[in-house]
Ligand SMILES: Cc1cc2nc3c(=O)[nH]c(=O)nc-3n(C[C@H](O)[C@H](O)[C@H](O)COP(=O)(O)OP(=O)(O)OC[C@H]3O[C@@H](n4cnc5c(N)ncnc54)[C@H](O)[C@@H]3O)c2cc1C
């Protein structure tokens with residue numbers, strides 16, 4: 001019988017500081033075994049997550065930020081908030097982490113094809129969106145207009161800046177910070193304020209989001225006025241997770257398990273939950 | 276099916292005691308799940324010096340003797356829960372090594388689970404039923420000269436634990452609809468219960484079907500070794516749904532206590548087509564706040580039926 005809780009060991013081949021409390025880890029599985037079985041060349045679907053851990057400190061879920069077509073490594077972007085992430089932040093190049101996954105559904109790529117795509121995220125919600133952007137760029141002609149709106153409290157809190165400046169050649173990007181700052185060339189204000197500037201054809205637009213709770217709460221007010229229906233708005237939800245396989249009950253929301261049914265749900269599904 | 280005298284039953288039990296670890300749970304307050312899914316178990320040990328990762332060895336074969344019909348049913352249901360979507364390694368390596376023996380005076384048409392069921396007929400005679408091949412093999416091995424017999428007539432004992440809940444469980448769909456309705460339709464009840472419930476988690480620990488768990492890592496003081504454990508958790512406890520950053524998805528007892536019902540009667544029904552409850556009575560017996568889920572469910576179903584009638588009348 002397979003032990004579904006047994007992780008693989010992954011070696012950290014690169015650590016890159018993204019902000020005061022965020023590090024990017026590039027991980028290669030020891031022995032060169034790739035992560036997940038590839039499907040149509042992809043080792044995971046953007047929006048899927050890994051349970052990464054440190055022996056003695058525990059495991060926690062992280063959206064995969066790297067290119068799904070990349071076979072050599074995966075990248076996780078980790079904000080330090082507690083025990084597990086605190087232990088990860090003490091790791092260096094050459095150290096190891098444990099990994100299980102990929103888990104969850106990911107964004108519905110086939111459904112997105114042929115549409116204009118608005119990507120909305122804030123703070124450390126960028127990893128799964130980053131992976132989705134990499135997928136879109138890889139298959140650029142399958143998509144119409146693609147617009148990323150990414151906000152943070154301050155410009156120091158915007159992650160993956162180097163990647164974003166590369167993406168700007170292929171997709172539209174609006175960066176925003178909450179308050180005014182010296183030398184800041186992007187926008188000022190909340191993500192919602194920037195959305196009004198985007199002109200879309202609601203009939204042919206899908207929205208992908210991943211963001212902090214309060215931002216997700218205001219989604220309806222953000223996007224519904226644009227005329228995009230709840231069924232075309234996809235959100236990656238965050239819940240506490242322990243098992244990743246639909247058993248421990250920590251991640252439940254209404255009728256669904258975020259670990260196996262999600263983490264990506266459309267807004268209509270989310271609205272039906274009692275909690 | 277066999278008919279056996281007390282002396283033969285004793286012989287069988289003595290033989291089983293010799294061949295297996297023998298656990299008599301007939302007078303145990305705790306649910307039998309703990310033998311397959313212990314309160315706390317080490318899942319992995321990691322040695323720092325060589326990076327090795329090991330899983331502790333499984334237990335010896337054991338007999339679980341004295342299970343009631345409802346506990347047998349609970350184990351059957353838990354087997355299903357622990358199989359979806361993939362088999363739980365730690366649960367099934369124990370489960371596979373167990374021989375389940377039910378003991379009852381109740382009548383039943385279809386055995387609800389287990390490997391062997393012993394039903395008492397009178398002071399000196401019992402009915403011995405093999406439910407699985409494993410049970411049949413154990414009986415034939417230890418009582419080889421036994422002759423099969425027709426079912427003798429017994430006077431069944433009535434089980435008077437939670438009879439009304441038992442009835443409600445026959446219509447799992449009604450329970451599902453009523454419990455789901457009650458969150459908005461009967462807010463007052465959940466307000467009241469959230470004031471009564473202490474959020475202690477006892478009801479979930481004693482329930483033979485509750486199976487929430489948490490993982491817990493720790494490092495040995497020497498720093499040489501790390502262990503990963505899994506332990507029972509309870510959805511009624513405060514931090515159950517708290518995120519890393521501190522946001523709590525079920526901040527109040529109202530959400531947490533309702534979630535307990537929601538899982539058993541709504542999500543459980545959607546996943547497995549039945550309620551995740553067998554009316555064993557433990558949660559009613561052990562709740563320090565004296566909350567009686569049988570009374571709560573009767574109340575919900577009656578309020579729901581009234582509201583459904585009212586809706587029909589004004590349509
Ligand atoms: C689908 C998904 C994708 C995510 N993607 C990202 C991402 O890309 N980047 C990012 O920064 N965050 C991401 N998060 C959030 C991230 O999972 C949390 O920030 C993280 O769980 C916090 O863990 P912590 O231990 O540091 O925090 P804590 O508050 O200390 O603990 C939170 C969790 O860790 C477990 N834990 C803590 N200590 C132990 C221990 N000793 N043993 C075992 N378990 C322990 C807890 O049980 C709990 O589940 C994502 C979350 C989800 C659900």
Ligand code: SF4
Pocket residue numbers: 471472473474475476477478479511561562563564565566
């Ligand atoms: S045993 Fe009673 S008080 Fe404790 S959590 Fe359950 S319902 Fe609440």
Ligand code: SF4
Pocket residue numbers: 478481482483484485539551552553554555556557558559568
């Ligand atoms: S009666 Fe209570 S303890 Fe027994 S199965 Fe139902 S919910 Fe669980």
Ligand code: FES
Pocket residue numbers: 240241242243244245246247248249250251252257258259260
């Ligand atoms: S993380 Fe355990 S059920 Fe989803």
